[in-house]
Amino acid sequence: MADAAGTLFRVLFYLCLSGAGLYLGFRFRMQLAAFWRQLSKEWREFFDWLFGRRRGMESQRQEQATLVSLPRIPRFADFADPFLPGTAPPRSGAELLRYTFQAFEAWARDHGIGRAEDQTPQEFARRISRYSTEVGSAASPVVELYCQLAYANSPPTDNARDLLVGLWRRMSAVPPVLTTPKPDLPASGG
Numbered sequence: 001m002a003d004a005a006g007t008l009f010r011v012l013f014y015l016c017l018s019g020a021g022l023y024l025g026f027r028f029r030m031q032l033a034a035f036w037r038q039l040s041k042e043w044r045e046f047f048d049w050l051f052g053r054r055r056g057m058e059s060q061r062q063e064q065a066t067l068v069s070l071p072r073i074p075r076f077a078d079f080a081d082p083f084l085p086g087t088a089p090p091r092s093g094a095e096l097l098r099y100t101f102q103a104f105e106a107w108a109r110d111h112g113i114g115r116a117e118d119q120t121p122q123e124f125a126r127r128i129s130r131y132s133t134e135v136g137s138a139a140s141p142v143v144e145l146y147c148q149l150a151y152a153n154s155p156p157t158d159n160a161r162d163l164l165v166g167l168w169r170r171m172s173a174v175p176p177v178l179t180t181p182k183p184d185l186p187a188s189g190g
Helices: 002-027 029-050 057-068 093-110 121-131 133-152 160-173
Strands: none
Touching: 002 029, 093 121, 093 133, 093 160, 121 133, 133 160
16 A cells, blocks of 8 residues: 555656646746757857868858948938028928938937937937037927827928928037036926
8 A cells, every 4th residue: 555655656746747847848938949049059060160160151141241231320411401402302391300300310329419219209309408409409399390290190380391490500500529418407396
């Protein structure tokens, strides 16, 4: 009887152990698959190194092509002022607004204060105001129009053209020199 109880206990123990292994294997299957791919890649590289095999020319060419095909980030100088005579064909108000916002982002990058990936356009404009009050004050209403267009699909207002011209003039007038930001002032409760 004791022998049968011991056998039963052993079978239950191994069943629980197998069940836990299956559960953990399923639960962490992505990590296990990534581990296995990395391990096999490293072993392959080790054996290639051990037996003197070199990477093929084709894989080197693909690597170089990937490096060459990285997109170039435009600078402010790459954007032509659409309000100067003869510089650009006429565009719709929405196109002008998008183009101006892209130029504004490029202008900020050129000044070392580019837009963070998680930054809203309004936060970005406030940040620019700390560096250049002239450009920041001209950018704020343009950014509001841009947000209305981008997020609410609302077309630009009638005064948008004057606001865009003002922003282009101010951006063009400020040389690309990084200045010290003004400290954030605490919000007044009131």
